[in-house]
Amino acid sequence: xxxxxxxxxxxGPEVLQWVEVDLPQPGPGEVxxxxxxxxxxxxxxxxxxxxxPVQLPSxxxxxxxxxxxxxxxxxxxxxxGDRAATFGPTLGSYATARNxxxxxxxxxxxxxxxxxxxxxxxxxxxxxFMVERAAKVQAGMTVLVxxxxxxxxxxxxxxxxxxxxxxxxTVGHADKVEKARAAGCDHVLLSRRDDVAARVREITGGAxxxxxxxxxxxxxxxxxxxxxxxxxxIVSYGNASGSVEGVKLAALNQHGSLFVTRPKLFxxxxxxxxxxxxxxxxxxxxxxxxxxxxxxxRFALEDAAEAHRAIEGGRTTGSTILLP
Numbered sequence: 001x002x003x004x005x006x007x008x009x010x011x012g013p014e015v016l017q018w019v020e021v022d023l024p025q026p027g028p029g030e031v032x033x034x035x036x037x038x039x040x041x042x043x044x045x046x047x048x049x050x051x052x053p054v055q056l057p058s059x060x061x062x063x064x065x066x067x068x069x070x071x072x073x074x075x076x077x078x079x080x081g082d083r084a085a086t087f088g089p090t091l092g093s094y095a096t097a098r099n100x101x102x103x104x105x106x107x108x109x110x111x112x113x114x115x116x117x118x119x120x121x122x123x124x125x126x127x128x129f130m131v132e133r134a135a136k137v138q139a140g141m142t143v144l145v146x147x148x149x150x151x152x153x154x155x156x157x158x159x160x161x162x163x164x165x166x167x168x169x170t171v172g173h174a175d176k177v178e179k180a181r182a183a184g185c186d187h188v189l190l191s192r193r194d195d196v197a198a199r200v201r202e203i204t205g206g207a208x209x210x211x212x213x214x215x216x217x218x219x220x221x222x223x224x225x226x227x228x229x230x231x232x233x234i235v236s237y238g239n240a241s242g243s244v245e246g247v248k249l250a251a252l253n254q255h256g257s258l259f260v261t262r263p264k265l266f267x268x269x270x271x272x273x274x275x276x277x278x279x280x281x282x283x284x285x286x287x288x289x290x291x292x293x294x295x296x297x298r299f300a301l302e303d304a305a306e307a308h309r310a311i312e313g314g315r316t317t318g319s320t321i322l323l324p
Contacts, residue, residue, distance in 0.1 A: 004095035005304050008057040010050035013305035013312075016060065026072035026099045033084060033100060036114035038093040039063030040299075040307050040320040041122055041151070042215070042238055047091065048308065051239060059092030060304070061322075065108065065117035066097075075102045083108040087122035089266055094304050096324045103272075106279045112286060119319035120293040122265070123152045124282040127159050127291075129268035130235050132281070134261055135211045139164030142204055144196075144212045144227050146220050147240065148185050149176035151319040155291050156213055157183040162290025168203060170196055170220070172314060179294075179317055191219075197226025208232060208256070218242035230256035237263060294318030 002023040007015045026032050038061050046052040047060060065085035068078055078084065084105040092098050108117055131137045143160050147153040148169025160167050161184035169185035171177055172192055180188045189199050201208060208229035214220050215238030224234045236244060252258040269275045285291040296318035299307040303322075310316050 002095055002097040004059055004092060004098065005301065006057055006059050007048055010048065013308040015048065016305045018302045023097055023099065026070050028073045029075060029101055030072040030099045031068045031075060031078055031102050031105070032070040032097060034066045034069045034097045035064050035093070035095055035324050036066040037064065037118035038301065038322040039118040039122055040311060040322060042240055042311065045308060045312060046239065051243065054091065059095065061093030062088030062091060063118055063122040064093030065114035069097065078102050078105065078107065083114065085117040085121050087125060094301055094322060096301065109283055112283065115295060115321055116293060118321045119295050120155065120286070120291065123155050123319065124291055125269065125278050126152060126237065126265055127156045128278050128281050129265065130213060130237060130263065131156065131159055133268060134235055134263055135233055137163065137165055137211055141211065142166040142168065142209045144168045144200055144209045146170045146214045146216045148183060148188065149179035149317050152215055154183040154294060154318055157185055158291050159285060162285060162288060168200055168209065176317060196223040200227040211235065213237065216240045217244050225251060225255045228255060228258050232256065233259045233261065235261055235263065295321055298323055
């Protein structure tokens with residue numbers, strides 16, 4: 001038997017249910033992973049609320065790490081006792097144990113704990129593809145990172161500094177300024193007080209930034225447009241304040257022939273080679289100390305609803321993990 005969090009209808013955190021399930025032996029190509037830590041990510045909120053539709057009833061959570069307890073027929077590369085982690089796409093990481101496809105797993109290096117993996121794997125691989133493959137950031141470039149004190153934000157700031165970029169970060173509250181500075185931001189702006197675009201132009205001598213990483217969405221879209229340099233790129237990767245809708249292509253022209261991408265992690269982690277290279281690069285950045293994931297909050301798995309209220313209310317910093 002195992003326990004897992006699930007939901008039968010979309011809605012607020014109250015739709016989450018902690019239930020007991022009968023866990024069969026792993027099928028062909030599957031392993032059973034006993035959870036040591038699960039990661040909380042905004043995509044979990046999008047699934048729960050229906051922003052990203054899923055088939056109901058559904059488990060919840062994409063990111064988790066733990067120990068393999070059983071191996072199904074045909075599995076190679078993993079054995080009982082191995083430590084492994086996943087960032088999906090199968091939902092259900094909010095569980096004490098579960099069966100999942102072995103090809104969705106990453107074997108963890110000895111130096112990476114399950115808590116660190118749950119705090120960093122999804123966010124870190126997201127940063128890897130955004131910075132290095134989507135935006136192709138180079139040393140000497142200046143990048144605007146919204147929500148620089150958040151889970152993805154802090155990793156992005158550290159990664160960018162590690163490759164020699166200058167970082168302008170935004171935060172929503174004054175009490176997060178020092179978090180953003182500690183992560184490595186060269187400049188920190190208060191998104192609810194400052195005219196972000198004007199300040200970015202001031203900092204960059206009027207040029208704007210060649211790359212914007214925007215996980216906020218609706219509330220920061222205009223600031224992102226106004227901050228981007230001529231022929232700059234806006235990487236819009238999240239909807240924390242709501243989806244960006246009604247975008248007019250003429251606006252990209254008017255703001256300097258801009259480029260915009262709305263990427264998805266799994267379009268950058270398709271082949272085994274891409275997956276191995278991306279995760280390997282993340283583990284390298286962890287080893288170098290460029291990525292220093294901060295676990296700001298820990299909740300029990302059965303308290304996932306409260307964790308969702310905290311992240312939606314902007315009451316979290318760094319990464320949040322759920323523990324069995």
